[in-house]
Amino acid sequence: MDSLSVKTVPLVITGFGHVGRAFVSLLREKTEDLERRYGLSLRILAVARTEGCFYSGDALEVRQISRAGDLWTTGNPSWQEGLKIADVLERHGQGGCLVECTASDLETGEPGLSYITAAFHAGWHAVAASKGALVVGLPALKAVAAENGVFLKFSGATAAALPTLDVGLFSLAGARIEGIQGILNGTSNYILTRMGEGLDYDEALKEAQDKGIAEPDPAHDVGGWDSACKILLITNACLDAAYVLKDVKVSGITGMAVDFVQSARREGRSVKLLATAAPGRQGGRWSLDVRPSLVDSSHPLVHVNGTEKGITFLTDSMGSVTVTGGRSNPRGAAAALLKDIINIYRPPF
Numbered sequence: 001m002d003s004l005s006v007k008t009v010p011l012v013i014t015g016f017g018h019v020g021r022a023f024v025s026l027l028r029e030k031t032e033d034l035e036r037r038y039g040l041s042l043r044i045l046a047v048a049r050t051e052g053c054f055y056s057g058d059a060l061e062v063r064q065i066s067r068a069g070d071l072w073t074t075g076n077p078s079w080q081e082g083l084k085i086a087d088v089l090e091r092h093g094q095g096g097c098l099v100e101c102t103a104s105d106l107e108t109g110e111p112g113l114s115y116i117t118a119a120f121h122a123g124w125h126a127v128a129a130s131k132g133a134l135v136v137g138l139p140a141l142k143a144v145a146a147e148n149g150v151f152l153k154f155s156g157a158t159a160a161a162l163p164t165l166d167v168g169l170f171s172l173a174g175a176r177i178e179g180i181q182g183i184l185n186g187t188s189n190y191i192l193t194r195m196g197e198g199l200d201y202d203e204a205l206k207e208a209q210d211k212g213i214a215e216p217d218p219a220h221d222v223g224g225w226d227s228a229c230k231i232l233l234i235t236n237a238c239l240d241a242a243y244v245l246k247d248v249k250v251s252g253i254t255g256m257a258v259d260f261v262q263s264a265r266r267e268g269r270s271v272k273l274l275a276t277a278a279p280g281r282q283g284g285r286w287s288l289d290v291r292p293s294l295v296d297s298s299h300p301l302v303h304v305n306g307t308e309k310g311i312t313f314l315t316d317s318m319g320s321v322t323v324t325g326g327r328s329n330p331r332g333a334a335a336a337l338l339k340d341i342i343n344i345y346r347p348p349f
């Protein structure tokens with residue numbers, strides 16, 4: 001692509017933990033590729049942390065954010081304690097994309113809700129890896145995005161590198177979705193897979209923690225809440241619905257007995273933490289649930305093992321469509337954010 005047709009896009013990154021850092025490192029790795037294949041030059045204008053922003057008024061280099069791998073604030077001319085992202089967006093004017101990577105609260109949606117809303121009001125698009133804002137207020141956010149003529153994309157929040165929304169919204173266009181079922185949490189799937197191989201729950205959880213697969217506090221994953229958020233967001237996005245987290249019946253795998261997993265295995269079945277959205281009778285409300293379920297060899301997700309995830313859509317005209325795989329880690333989430341940005345800006349094809 002010749003340089004005249006390269007579009008420069010400013011980015012503001014909110015939250016600079018595992019995913020935010022993986023995103024910056026992916027951007028560096030892909031700089032040339034993004035220009036050559038998509039005509040995009042993505043420049044980091046600001047990075048927001050809880051206490052302030054890295055911001056210099058121009059594109060930031062990594063050396064203006066961190067030194068020897070550690071975040072650099074004291075004495076850093078690019079670190080602006082107390083600076084708010086809303087002010088950065090206002091100073092810069094229209095025409096960029098906010099990359100939301102904060103740890104979010106599922107009850108208030110903050111801080112992502114305020115960041116995304118500020119971006120829309122400033123005429124910026126937003127892509128999100130965090131779920132809080134979307135779980136709390138997806139319909140309202142979509143309305144504000146539409147009013148301001150900008151896009152909201154959130155592949156990173158809906159199973160990251162596994163394409164879920166892209167399939168549901170684009171690949172299945174024209175088909176009616178009649179059911180959705182997924183293995184949407186890599187941590188619990190890893191634990192169940194290892195229990196199927198003979199470990200008990202505590203051993204499998206400890207192994208997952210030692211390998212950095214499970215968080216030190218795994219409650220959100222093994223309790224089923226991460227899967228619940230994802231099936232809620234996928235259902236709301238694909239059906240243009242407005243279900244809330246309380247509508248999802250959630251039962252996780254915490255403390256599951258190894259005997260249950262082993263006896264299923266002896267019968268040729270596997271235990272999977274399935275997240276399901278199924279239509280109600282006669283066009284009524286859909287039922288959403290997350291629960292450990294027995295699957296047999298004919299189930300489309302039976303071979304989804306370890307940290308892999310998978311999703312099946314049942315449709316009227318395209319039959320059953322299943323996608324499996326995708327990296328379950330910060331790099332996978334960063335790649336999903338990047339994909340969403342490319343798809344917002346790439347020329348039509």
Ligand SMILES: NC(=O)c1ccc[n+]([C@@H]2O[C@H](COP(=O)([O-])OP(=O)(O)OC[C@H]3O[C@@H](n4cnc5c(N)ncnc54)[C@H](OP(=O)(O)O)[C@@H]3O)[C@@H](O)[C@H]2O)c1
Binds near residue numbers: 014015333
């Ligand atoms: N890790 C994954 O594999 C993965 C995959 C998909 C989605 N996600 C989602 O992506 C998000 C980020 O995940 P992560 O693993 O990167 O979490 P993390 O390592 O805990 O990073 C979150 C960051 O958010 C920042 N933060 C908190 N409040 C903030 C505020 N008001 N303004 C700006 N920054 C704020 C914190 O930075 P300070 O140091 O400034 O406090 C922290 O470094 C989460 O919502 C997670 O659910 C994660």
